[in-house]
Amino acid sequence: MEKPSLPSGTRDFGVETMQKRKFILSTMERVFQLHGFDAIETPALENLKTLQGKYGDEGDQLLFKVLNSGEYLSKIDPQLLANVDYKVLTPKIVDRGLRYDLTVPLARFVVMNRDKIQFPFKRYQMQPVWRADRPQKGRYREFWQCDIDVVGANSIISEAELVEMYLEVFKSLDLKVTVKVNHRGILDAFLPVLGSKENWSSFMVAIDKADKIGQDGVAAELENRGLSHSVPHWNWLWNVAQNANNSELFEALASYEPIQNDALMLGMNELRQLFSFLGDDGGVQLDLTLARGLSYYTGCVFEVVTSDERVPEDFKIGSIGGGGRYDNLTGMFGLKDVSGVGVSFGLDRIYDTLEAAGIFPSFQNTTTALICAMEDEYLPTATALSRRLRELGIRNEVYPSAAKLKKQLEYANKLNFSYAYIIGRDEFMMRGYQCRNLKSGEQKFRSIENVVHPDKFDFNE
Amino acid sequence: MEKPSLPSGTRDFGVETMQKRKFILSTMERVFQLHGFDAIETPALENLKTLQGKYGDEGDQLLFKVLNSGEYLSKIDPQLLANVDYKVLTPKIVDRGLRYDLTVPLARFVVMNRDKIQFPFKRYQMQPVWRADRPQKGRYREFWQCDIDVVGANSIISEAELVEMYLEVFKSLDLKVTVKVNHRGILDAFLPVLGSKENWSSFMVAIDKADKIGQDGVAAELENRGLSHSVPHWNWLWNVAQNANNSELFEALASYEPIQNDALMLGMNELRQLFSFLGDDGGVQLDLTLARGLSYYTGCVFEVVTSDERVPEDFKIGSIGGGGRYDNLTGMFGLKDVSGVGVSFGLDRIYDTLEAAGIFPSFQNTTTALICAMEDEYLPTATALSRRLRELGIRNEVYPSAAKLKKQLEYANKLNFSYAYIIGRDEFMMRGYQCRNLKSGEQKFRSIENVVHPDKFDFNE
Numbered sequence: 036m037e038k039p040s041l042p043s044g045t046r047d048f049g050v051e052t053m054q055k056r057k058f059i060l061s062t063m064e065r066v067f068q069l070h071g072f073d074a075i076e077t078p079a080l081e082n083l084k085t086l087q088g089k090y091g092d093e094g095d096q097l098l099f100k101v102l103n104s105g106e107y108l109s110k111i112d113p114q115l116l117a118n119v120d121y122k123v124l125t126p127k128i129v130d131r132g133l134r135y136d137l138t139v140p141l142a143r144f145v146v147m148n149r150d151k152i153q154f155p156f157k158r159y160q161m162q163p164v165w166r167a168d169r170p171q172k173g174r175y176r177e178f179w180q181c182d183i184d185v186v187g188a189n190s191i192i193s194e195a196e197l198v199e200m201y202l203e204v205f206k207s208l209d210l211k212v213t214v215k216v217n218h219r220g221i222l223d224a225f226l227p228v229l230g231s232k233e234n235w236s237s238f239m240v241a242i243d244k245a246d247k248i249g250q251d252g253v254a255a256e257l258e259n260r261g262l263s264h265s266v267p268h269w270n271w272l273w274n275v276a277q278n279a280n281n282s283e284l285f286e287a288l289a290s291y292e293p294i295q296n297d298a299l300m301l302g303m304n305e306l307r308q309l310f311s312f313l314g315d316d317g318g319v320q321l322d323l324t325l326a327r328g329l330s331y332y333t334g335c336v337f338e339v340v341t342s343d344e345r346v347p348e349d350f351k352i353g354s355i356g357g358g359g360r361y362d363n364l365t366g367m368f369g370l371k372d373v374s375g376v377g378v379s380f381g382l383d384r385i386y387d388t389l390e391a392a393g394i395f396p397s398f399q400n401t402t403t404a405l406i407c408a409m410e411d412e413y414l415p416t417a418t419a420l421s422r423r424l425r426e427l428g429i430r431n432e433v434y435p436s437a438a439k440l441k442k443q444l445e446y447a448n449k450l451n452f453s454y455a456y457i458i459g460r461d462e463f464m465m466r467g468y469q470c471r472n473l474k475s476g477e478q479k480f481r482s483i484e485n486v487v488h489p490d491k492f493d494f495n496e
Numbered sequence: 497m498e499k500p501s502l503p504s505g506t507r508d509f510g511v512e513t514m515q516k517r518k519f520i521l522s523t524m525e526r527v528f529q530l531h532g533f534d535a536i537e538t539p540a541l542e543n544l545k546t547l548q549g550k551y552g553d554e555g556d557q558l559l560f561k562v563l564n565s566g567e568y569l570s571k572i573d574p575q576l577l578a579n580v581d582y583k584v585l586t587p588k589i590v591d592r593g594l595r596y597d598l599t600v601p602l603a604r605f606v607v608m609n610r611d612k613i614q615f616p617f618k619r620y621q622m623q624p625v626w627r628a629d630r631p632q633k634g635r636y637r638e639f640w641q642c643d644i645d646v647v648g649a650n651s652i653i654s655e656a657e658l659v660e661m662y663l664e665v666f667k668s669l670d671l672k673v674t675v676k677v678n679h680r681g682i683l684d685a686f687l688p689v690l691g692s693k694e695n696w697s698s699f700m701v702a703i704d705k706a707d708k709i710g711q712d713g714v715a716a717e718l719e720n721r722g723l724s725h726s727v728p729h730w731n732w733l734w735n736v737a738q739n740a741n742n743s744e745l746f747e748a749l750a751s752y753e754p755i756q757n758d759a760l761m762l763g764m765n766e767l768r769q770l771f772s773f774l775g776d777d778g779g780v781q782l783d784l785t786l787a788r789g790l791s792y793y794t795g796c797v798f799e800v801v802t803s804d805e806r807v808p809e810d811f812k813i814g815s816i817g818g819g820g821r822y823d824n825l826t827g828m829f830g831l832k833d834v835s836g837v838g839v840s841f842g843l844d845r846i847y848d849t850l851e852a853a854g855i856f857p858s859f860q861n862t863t864t865a866l867i868c869a870m871e872d873e874y875l876p877t878a879t880a881l882s883r884r885l886r887e888l889g890i891r892n893e894v895y896p897s898a899a900k901l902k903k904q905l906e907y908a909n910k911l912n913f914s915y916a917y918i919i920g921r922d923e924f925m926m927r928g929y930q931c932r933n934l935k936s937g938e939q940k941f942r943s944i945e946n947v948v949h950p951d952k953f954d955f956n957e
Contacts, residue, residue, distance in 0.1 A: 038607075038830070039543075041539065041542075041543070041608075042541045042542065042543055042591070042592050047536065047538050047539070047605050047608070047609070049536055049609060050536060050619070053534070053535040053536055053537060057535070068891055069889070069890075069892075070891075070892075070893060071891055074511070075509060075510055075511060075514055076509040076517075077508050078506035078507060078508070078638050079594075079638060080503045080560075080626070081502075081503065082500075082501060085500055085501075096565070097565075099541075099563075099565070100565075101561070101562055101563070102562070102589075102590060104557070104558075104561075104628035105557075105628075106582055108581070109582075116577045116578065116580060117578055119569050119574050119577060120569070121567055121568055121570075124569065125563070129563060131503050133562070143500040144508050147501075147502075148508070151510070153907060153910050153911055155907075157893065158511070163540065165540075167565035167566075176541070177539050177540060177541055188896040189897075190897040192875050192878075192896045195879060196893075199883070311876050312875060312876050312879050314879070314880060314883055368499075369499070411651075414651070414653050415772050417653075418653065418657075418773045418775070422660070425530045425531070430529060430530050430531075431532060432531060432532030432618065432657075433653055433657070434616075435616050435646065435651040435654045435657075436653070446616075449614050450614055
């Protein structure tokens with residue numbers, strides 16, 4: 036028989052991993068709810084036409100497509116099959132795909148429920164998404180996104196709230212991070228000096244690599260792309276970005292003559308507002324080279340990276356969150372003028388980072404007591420005792436057979452239980468149990484009529 | 497532009513629905529954890545060979561299959577394509593499928609992690625599953641199962657624990673249910689009188705319909721199936737099952753001469769043990785016609801149906817949970833002699849039942865306060881106030897623009913907020929806010945330095 040295995044890029048989450056994942060999720064959820072956000076969920080299966088064309092050509096390639104059920108070939112022209120062209124065949128045999136992110140489903144949800152929703156709509160959504168990408172460190176084919184979005188409001192106060200929520204979540208998780216901020220307007224301001232939309236896009240692709248290839252690397256790439264005339268602008272941008280704090284950066288931008296235009300004004304104005312709303316800008320950094328998902332976002336853009344010294348040097352995992360303002364969220368489904376802003380937390384990368392840095396609190400098994408019956412006939416008494424302890428809110432279990440005490444206590448010790456309640460012959464006859472503190476070894480007889488919380492148990496009484 | 501839609505058999509869960517679903521899930525989880533069960537999760541995507549052949553021919557047809565990515569036709573013999581046979585093509589273009597239940601993934605998980613697991617392994621798992629079934633009332637293509645299993649122990653105490661957990665969960669949900677119990681051994685006891693395994697299977701299929709077609713209907717079906725000689729046994733069984741309580745049933749079984757054999761002894765013995773462990777057998781009912789998943793289970797079987805008067809008569813949704821003992825859980829993946837027992841809660845049917853019966857508690861919006869700024873320039877003050885309230889643990893939000901007060905309060909009222917904190921010109925100048933109780937209309941000025949929990953706010957002070 037073949038050994039069972041998991042598909043590449045997917046994972047099982049065992050007991051300890053789940054405790055840690057739940058710790059992250061509940062930390063986020065607490066912050067989301069304190070800020071007045073509510074949960075929604077959407078199905079994993081979406082119609083393919085809902086997904087396709089929303090993530091660019093590359094995204095379309097990465098969609099997991101679900102084969103139609105039944106005799107899916109029965110209505111297909113055999114001639115078409117004979118052509119052996121998967122691009123032609125796929126739309127004939129696939130109507131559905133797996134959710135690729137949580138933003139397109141949100142847009143669909145808002146359009147389909149627009150009459151029921153109170154705007155501004157503040158929702159959070161924590162669910163898995165699927166991408167047929169090549170698996171590598173920090174990149175899975177099935178992974179979780181945790182998104183918060185404010186839909187139907189265009190004040191920068193929403194951007195500020197999302198940035199604060201980033202800071203609050205990571206503070207609660209005890210992970211030091213930097214929230215990088217930029218504004219599409221500041222990038223758009225370079226459009227006139229670059230001469231064309233195409234040049235501008237090339238410029239953005241090049242400077243987006245700055246953190247990997249450095250100033251000279253970007254300059255060389257700009258030369259290669261035939262953008263020699265942009266190199267001085269790049270050098271200016273790099274030097275400013277390296278040496279200035281936020282307010283110096285604003286000053287520099289405002290006085291760099293080639294980019295004085297409406298786009299710059301808008302971007303700077305909105306970023307200034309953003310900083311005015313933030314209580315404490317520690318952890319928030321203007322990054323003029325941040326050029327995230329440009330075809331999509333229209334205002335502020337965000338990205339979160341770790342800046343925690345406990346994360347090992349060689350642990351490179353990329354961003355652990357990101358997002359931005361999209362002025363036309365629902366336009367893809369025909370509903371105009373609904374502005375949204377949202378950010379995503381990458382649960383799996385956050386998990387991997389906390390794990391690599393050794394930051395997780397320790398999750399002890401929280402089961403307090405194991406009830407041990409020494410004979411099968413004492414098991415009903417054991418279950419009655421178990422029930423009584425549960426009524427007191429004490430997590431406990433009955434060892435499911437009258438195995439030798441040594442074996443039962445081994446199980447209790449391995450799972451780090453605090454107490455054993457032992458029912459042997461004498462105890463059974465006397466309608467009682469021995470309560471043993473598994474840490475200290477102390478033990479005392481008690482009547483079954485007299486069950487108290489073991490933490491209040493007086494072994495010397 | 498096409499109107500967006502959802503795939504048939506899938507659903508969005510909006511804010512209110514999510515509150516109710518989370519109420520059910522957290523109720524279950526609390527009970528699961530009190531009993532010492534821990535969470536695991538497995539991926540939605542499984543290798544097709546893990547799933548196929550585990551659910552019978554019908555189940556294989558209902559598996560959602562995920563098309564291989566990339567140029568999935570490139571290595572396929574064009575001759576094979578020309579045959580237009582989907583059964584031959586599918587295994588060539590599909591390596592993965594969507595999880596169909598949580599039991600096969602559990603078996604795979606146990607086999608792959610057997611060296612790390614402490615047995616008995618008590619796990620719970622609450623995740624969606626997918627079946628390409630025809631959608632109808634109470635049947636979805638994407639729905640949630642919540643499973644609890646005890647793996648690696650064969651004492652009936654585990655069965656008793658699972659039955660108690662059913663009772664505790666539904667008691668907490670305030671839904672009256674009946675847990676039907678039967679034992680494979682009692683059904684096997686009829687094998688000798690029926691003459692062959694085939695006759696026995698036919699007998700089981702017929703009696704399984706008793707709750708739909710009644711005593712005479714089953715008798716007629718047995719005649720049709722050429723099992724006239726079994727009709728007296730059926731009539732005996734029906735009469736006993738209708739009129740007897742549990743202990744009378746045991747007596748009747750023990751004295752019905754044709755079925756006195758080892759299988760009956762085993763079944764009765766285990767059922768008697770089960771009842772001896774149950775604290776209060778109210779809500780648990782022996783049902784000799786319960787013949788659930790016979791090819792799979794080897795001992796006790798369970799099914800939960802509602803018996804609550806508040807559920808409308810015409811609301812027929814079938815069982816809301818079920819399970820049983822399988823002596824060879826991991827045998828399908830080559831690991832022998834691992835016994836398991838488990839039950840499943842059907843989250844979606846439980847939801848639909850509670851909704852139809854009007855049993856859900858009311859979930860008010862729990863956001864306490866809306867912070868209202870009357871001018872854009874007061875928004876930074878509003879966010880500072882919001883931050884201070886959050887530090888006090890008060891869920892609140894800033895209305896994200898300086899809209900008219902009427903519009904802001906309308907939003908607060910529709911979402912059922914309790915308080916508004918209003919910052920107008922005077923308040924801004926005096927570094928304070930008006931705290932308004934939205935239920936009573938009372939309002940009072942307070943300094944921004946003096947933020948207390950609004951429930952402790954003295955409006956008459």
